[in-house]
Amino acid sequence: DVKVTQSSRYLVKRTGEKVFLECVQDMDHENMFWYRQDPGLGLRLIYFSYDVKMKEKGDIPEGYSVSREKKERFSLILESASTNQTSMYLCASSYTAGQGGYGYTFGSGTRLTVV
């Protein structure tokens, strides 16, 4: 079974802290993604990476950065956490869709609360 593991299920951080969310996948997927999910707003893409050390901005990159030093690991960094970053964060991975047939595999999510 493909597994995408997010390091924390629940996190509580203080405003202004630097926050690291870690995601590891074990299926040699080229692509990895970070989404945030908020009620009424669906899934919004923050960043994605299609290869080691490569990254692309998604729809809402402001206030976030990412790191992909190894193929299996994709980290989301909140440089200075703010209360409006309280959300559910979802990591996903996939193969590059040469024939369109590949979907995502998601982690279990990290519910982050910034106080």
Place this chain on the structure above:
Amino acid sequence: AQSVAQPEDQVKVAEGNPLTVKCTYSVSGNPYLFWYVQYPNRGLQFLLKYITGDNLVKGSYGFEAEFNKSQTSFHLKKPSALVSDSALYFCAVREDDYKLSFGAGTTVTVRA
């Protein structure tokens, strides 16, 4: 741009009744379509996909989806809903070689 729409925020059915969750798509070329389910405080789980071939696709937990090219729809169905099917359902379409584009989600409530 490829996109999907889920016209219903909520669907409520009685246990044992048929369940349908609607999805329409807008794509250039052949669509690659997916359904995911999310239980409370969990990540999304893959249910099924349409790539090519039969218009009726069977997936996990007794779900199926019907691809209709003329109506640009990909509705999720289950003949007899269970209380445990209560969850948030997302339709998605492949946007490019890397990304999927997701609908806003439909909350399904199955009452006993």
